[in-house]
Amino acid sequence: QVQLQESGPGLVKPSETLSLTCTVSGGSISSHYWSWIRQPAGKGLEWIGHIYTSGNSNYNPSLKSRITMSVDTSKNQISLKLSSVTAADTAVYYCARGNSGSYNRWVYFYMDVWGKGSTVTVSS
Amino acid sequence: SYELTQPPSVSVSPGQTASITCSGDKLGERYTCWYQQRPGQSPVMVIYQDNKRPSGIPERFSGSNSGNTATLTISGTQAMDEADYYCQAWDSTSVVFGGGTKLTVL
Numbered sequence: 001q002v003q004l005q006e007s008g009p010g011l012v013k014p015s016e017t018l019s020l021t022c023t024v025s026g027g028s029i030s031s032h033y034w035s036w037i038r039q040p041a042g043k044g045l046e047w048i049g050h051i052y053t054s055g056n057s058n059y060n061p062s063l064k065s066r067i068t069m070s071v072d073t074s075k076n077q078i079s080l081k082l083s084s085v086t087a088a089d090t091a092v093y094y095c096a097r098g099n100s101g102s103y104n105r106w107v108y109f110y111m112d113v114w115g116k117g118s119t120v121t122v123s124s
Numbered sequence: 125s126y127e128l129t130q131p132p133s134v135s136v137s138p139g140q141t142a143s144i145t146c147s148g149d150k151l152g153e154r155y156t157c158w159y160q161q162r163p164g165q166s167p168v169m170v171i172y173q174d175n176k177r178p179s180g181i182p183e184r185f186s187g188s189n190s191g192n193t194a195t196l197t198i199s200g201t202q203a204m205d206e207a208d209y210y211c212q213a214w215d216s217t218s219v220v221f222g223g224g225t226k227l228t229v230l
Contacts, residue, residue, distance in 0.1 A: 035219065037167075044210065044221060044222075044223050044224040045159075045161075045167065045210055045221045045224070046221070047218065047219040047220070047221060050219070058217045058218060060218060061125070061218065094166060094167070096167075098219075099172075100214075103155075103173070106153060106154060106155055107154075107155070107214050108155035108157075108172070108173050108214065109155075109212075109214040109219060110155075110157040110169060110172040110173070110212070111157075111159075111167075111169065111212075111219075112169050112172070112178060114166040114167055114168070115166065116166055117166055
């Protein structure tokens with residue numbers, strides 16, 4: 001059974017870069033999308049972006065200029081970097097496995113496995 | 125950008141049927157999935173591709189999608205179904221979430 005585990009610093013200073021890693025165990029990292037989603041306390045889910053194992057990626061347009069994602073297939077890890085953080089970036093950050101395809105002319109995308117989340121606070 | 129709208133809250137009595145809607149322009153022409161998030165836990169997918177249930181999700185969860193509205197239906201609602209529910213669709217190159225609905229089982 002595939003499991004995802006997010007890791008990284010719980011506290012980041014304003015203007016610095018947030019760095020998180022998602023380690024995949026129990027299955028292959030190949031042939032899937034790997035997404036990052038965040039959730040500020042008491043608020044809804046916000047998609048940050050995703051990356052395919054080939055390296056192709058899509059990012060949330062509102063965050064695109066600050067995001068870098070990468071995949072390390074040798075370590076079964078996906079990483080997220082978010083630059084120039086502010087207090088508004090304080091949230092629980094989740095990684096999730098994405099599945100995409102098309103059926104009857106329409107494209108589907110869903111995330112079937114999620115990590116437990118990593119809490120990141122931006123504060124000096 | 126594409127938007128999905130959900131009611132902030134829905135209440136249901138135990139054993140009754142709960143319906144949670146998700147609205148978006150021509151949503152019926154996109155595949156929708158639904159996630160359940162219990163307090164303090166990660167989201168869990170309960171419906172994908174409009175009406176498919178992942179392994180391990182009870183049969184009381186079902187989905188539909190037509191016109192501008194997708195609906196998550198929970199039949200015979202149980203206390204353990206009290207949670208936040210989010211719809212999600214795909215728009216060109218982005219994942220879009222609805223704002224979430226808090227389901228209260230009274």
